Structure formats: structure tokens, C-alpha cells
Amino acid sequence: MALNTLVVDDSSVMRSIIIKTLKLAGLSLGAVLEAGNGQEGLKLLEDNWVDLALVDIHMPVMDGEEMINRLRQNKEYHDLPVIIVSSESDSARIEMLQKTGATFMHKPFTPETLREAIIEVTGVSHEE
Amino acid sequence: MIHTVGVADMTVSRQSSDILITHALGSCLGITVYDFKQNIGGLLHPMLPDSNFDQAKAQANPFMFVDSGLRLLLEKFYQAGSEKRNLIIRAAGGSSSKTDEEDDFFQIGRRNFISLRKFLWDEGLMLKSYDIGGYGSRTVTLEIDGGRMTIKYNGDVKYI
Amino acid sequence: MKNRVEQALKAAGLKTFEETCYLYPVPELKEIQEMLPLEAAAEVKYRGDFTGRILIETRGGLFRAIAVNMLSSQDPTGEQKIDALGEMANIICGNVIPALGGVSQGYRIEAPKNIPLSEAQNNLLGEPLVWTVLNLNQGRADLKFYVDGYYPAPEKKT
Numbered sequence: 001m002a003l004n005t006l007v008v009d010d011s012s013v014m015r016s017i018i019i020k021t022l023k024l025a026g027l028s029l030g031a032v033l034e035a036g037n038g039q040e041g042l043k044l045l046e047d048n049w050v051d052l053a054l055v056d057i058h059m060p061v062m063d064g065e066e067m068i069n070r071l072r073q074n075k076e077y078h079d080l081p082v083i084i085v086s087s088e089s090d091s092a093r094i095e096m097l098q099k100t101g102a103t104f105m106h107k108p109f110t111p112e113t114l115r116e117a118i119i120e121v122t123g124v125s126h127e128e
Numbered sequence: 129m130i131h132t133v134g135v136a137d138m139t140v141s142r143q144s145s146d147i148l149i150t151h152a153l154g155s156c157l158g159i160t161v162y163d164f165k166q167n168i169g170g171l172l173h174p175m176l177p178d179s180n181f182d183q184a185k186a187q188a189n190p191f192m193f194v195d196s197g198l199r200l201l202l203e204k205f206y207q208a209g210s211e212k213r214n215l216i217i218r219a220a221g222g223s224s225s226k227t228d229e230e231d232d233f234f235q236i237g238r239r240n241f242i243s244l245r246k247f248l249w250d251e252g253l254m255l256k257s258y259d260i261g262g263y264g265s266r267t268v269t270l271e272i273d274g275g276r277m278t279i280k281y282n283g284d285v286k287y288i
Numbered sequence: 289m290k291n292r293v294e295q296a297l298k299a300a301g302l303k304t305f306e307e308t309c310y311l312y313p314v315p316e317l318k319e320i321q322e323m324l325p326l327e328a329a330a331e332v333k334y335r336g337d338f339t340g341r342i343l344i345e346t347r348g349g350l351f352r353a354i355a356v357n358m359l360s361s362q363d364p365t366g367e368q369k370i371d372a373l374g375e376m377a378n379i380i381c382g383n384v385i386p387a388l389g390g391v392s393q394g395y396r397i398e399a400p401k402n403i404p405l406s407e408a409q410n411n412l413l414g415e416p417l418v419w420t421v422l423n424l425n426q427g428r429a430d431l432k433f434y435v436d437g438y439y440p441a442p443e444k445k446t
Binding site for chain 3: 087089
């Protein structure tokens with residue numbers, strides 16, 4: 001199954017790193033959509049189906065926390081697998097976000113640790 | 129047949145009965161590449177992180193450095209028809225010369241591992257697994273039949 | 289607090305440079321990198337129980353090297369270089385904030401901002417609480433962490 005993926009981060013360079021890691025992780029990737037903040041991310045989801053979202057927290061316009069909360073209230077996307085990729089270090093906030101069912105990946109990260117998180121969340125592993 | 133890979137050296141084999149081994153990995157790295165489709169394996173034992181620091185030495189022996197050594201090792205695989213997606217890359221070593229890494233001024237082991245990760249990122253490859261750091265010496269073997277990598281470290285044996 | 293922030297800033301700086309752009313410390317380059325001119329600077333502001341900012345300055349080719357290494361591209365655009373430096377500031381800031389303590393209301397981190405060289409060169413941002421210099425293999429990074437209304441005590445002369 002080809003995974004359609006949404007990457008939401010206000011840094012275009014960080015989005016490139018995440019997308020390259022997705023490609024190197026050995027998964028069968030479908031469309032990869034990019035958004036610079038939560039609002040743009042939600043807009044993309046109105047017209048596109050995705051199987052996985054990687055979302056930053058600290059972003060202008062709409063942060064990742066609000067985006068994820070809105071996703072969870074949406075009938076179509078309430079159980080979308082989400083990986084939060086953020087430098088957020090407040091354990092109470094991280095715990096609250098994890099309660100929404102999201103997996104937390106702390107920045108900085110290595111491509112290998114992000115790959116592990118992607119495989120764990122999607123249940124899809126490298127075809128060896 | 130057992131092939132011993134010396135310091136600043138490399139060996140590639142496709143003989144299923146072969147085992148590649150390198151000893152006394154301190155701050156050096158033991159980097160293995162294995163093509164699981166073709167059953168080809170290679171082992172590199174570089175000492176230093178970056179060939180740009182001493183290009184004369186890198187010309188004389190590219191296997192001394194992580195970047196120039198791994199470039200040549202991978203070329204062997206590409207020449208044999210290997211595809212990147214079929215390569216399993218693993219590493220061990222990179223120890224500190226001091227029990228407390230903070231006391232290790234040059235941190236060559238750490239630099240070697242960072243240099244390896246940079247090379248792989250630029251090359252569009254990822255590490256499958258690694259056993260890096262700590263204090264002490266490791267011995268690494270790679271079995272061509274099946275590609276198992278074994279690490280002996282401080283009396284323990286592990287497979288990665 | 290100063291000691292905690294100092295340790296956290298150094299640790300977060302080294303880890304972020306290592307894991308995000310594959311750069312490592314080379315303390316033996318300290319003297320060579322001492323007099324290098326400033327290339328670029330970026331800041332990230334934080335708000336919470338404390339407010340302040342982190343400023344990151346680059347010297348000796350580091351500005352370009354950060355984007356080159358993150359993107360694996362020898363030819364990053366000016367915009368990408370600024371974006372990459374800002375992202376470094378963002379990550380380091382997020383990792384240092386817990387050392388401030390007092391997380392009763394949590395912290396918000398603002399989007400990174402490029403700082404004009406004239407502003408950074410003339411030190412218009414005032415005295416940081418902590419200033420850490422990282423001598424890296426592809427240039428020098430100065431990390432300056434500010435806490436509003438919290439000034440370091442002058443050094444005692446013995």
C-alpha cells in the first residue's frame with residue numbers, strides 16, 4: 001500500500017529532511033504533501049486523503065497542537081496516524097498531545113530514529 | 129575462509145563460505161555493507177573521519193578515512209550491480225579513549241561516527257543498526273552467507 | 289539558574305549540530321576561529337514563566353555549511369540558508385527552556401527571525417545570561433541565551 005503523507009512544518013528545510021527520511025526509510029510512498037502551518041495542513045486535508053501526518057508544534061498562524069485537536073474532531077481524520085516532530089520539551093504538554101493518540105518524536109532526531117517511529121506508527125516495514 | 133581486515137583496509141567478498149573479521153576497533157569504525165539480494169559483503173576499518181583534513185594521506189590510502197574509504201567500498205557494490213535499496217549498512221566501534229568521553233579531547237570515535245552518518249545522508253543511504261561508543265575494543269565479523277554481523281565487546285557477543 | 293542554562297545550552301547546541309547537520313566540535317580550532325567575522329544571525333523568542341530569546345551567530349563558513357549538510361545540496365539558496373539557521377535556533381531553544389524551570393504554564397516559541405548583521409555586530413540585544421561558543425569542524429557557532437530582566441552578576445575579582 002502506498003502511503004500518502006502530509007508533512008507540516010514552518011521550516012522548508014526541515015520538511016525536506018523529513019521527506020528525504022520518508023523516502024530512505026524503504027516504505028512504499030504515495031503522494032507527499034507539504035504545509036507551512038496547521039491551517040495550511042487542514043486545508044490540504046479537505047481535498048486530499050492522507051494515511052500519515054508528521055506535524056511540528058511551534059508554527060505561526062496555527063500551531064500543531066490546535067491542528068491535531070481539530071483533526072481529532074473530524075470524522076474522517078479522527079484516527080489518522082500522527083507523528084509530532086518537535087523540539088517541545090514540556091513533559092505535561094507532550095503527555096497531553098500523546099493522549100490524542102499521536103506519537104512524539106523529539107527534535108533533534110536522527111533519520112534512523114524517525115524511520116523507527118514511522119515504521120511503528122504505520123506498521124509498514126522495509127521490504128527485505 | 130576467514131579474511132582479516134587490517135586497520136585502514138577493506139575487503140569485499142561474494143563467497144558464501146567467507147567470513148570477514150576485523151580486530152581491535154577502538155575509536156576506529158568497523159563498517160559493513162551487505163547486499164541481501166546478491167549475498168555480497170564488505171568490511172571497512174577506517175581510522176579517521178574526514179579525508180579533507182589530509183588529502184595526501186587519503187590519496188595514499190583512502191581506507192584510512194571514513195568518507196573516502198566508504199566511497200570506494202560502495203563503488204565495489206555498485207560495480208557488482210547492487211542497488212542502494214538492497215544494501216544493509218551497519219557499524220560498530222567509535223569508542224572513546226577515556227572512560228569519560230568528556231575527558232577525550234579529540235573524540236575521534238565520535239567524529240568518525242558523525243562523519244559516517246553525514247556520508248550516508250549525502251549518499252542517500254541509512255544505517256540499519258549500530259553499536260557505537262563506550263570505552264574499550266570491539267571485534268567485528270561479517271558472514272557472507274546470510275550477512276550476519278557479530279560484535280564482541282567487553283566479553284559480550286551481540287548481533288546487529 | 290545560570291549554571292543549569294549554561295550546561296543545557298552547550299549540550300543542546302552540540303546535539304543539534306551533530307544530529308541535524310552532522311557537525312562535530314573541534315576544540316583544537318579554537319584559536320583559529322577566534323577572530324572570524326560574523327556571517328549571519330537568527331533569533332527565536334520564547335514566552336512562558338520567563339520570557340527571552342536565543343540568538344545564534346555563525347562564523348567561518350558555518351552559515352552555508354548548516355544548509356548544505358541538512359539538505360545534502362552544495363548550492364542552497366539564500367532563503368534556505370536563513371531557514372536552516374532559524375530552525376537550528378528553534379530546536380536549540382526548545383531543548384534549553386526546561387533548564388529555566390517554572391513550567392507551570394508551559395512555553396510558547398515564536399517563529400525564528402533573521403537578525404540584520406548591523407544589529408548583531410553592535411550587540412544591540414544586550415548582555416546574554418549565557419554565551420556558549422562552539423568550535424565546529426565547519427565553522428564557529430555562538431549561542432547566546434537571554435532571559436528578560438535577568439542579568440548575570442558581574443564576575444568577582446579575586
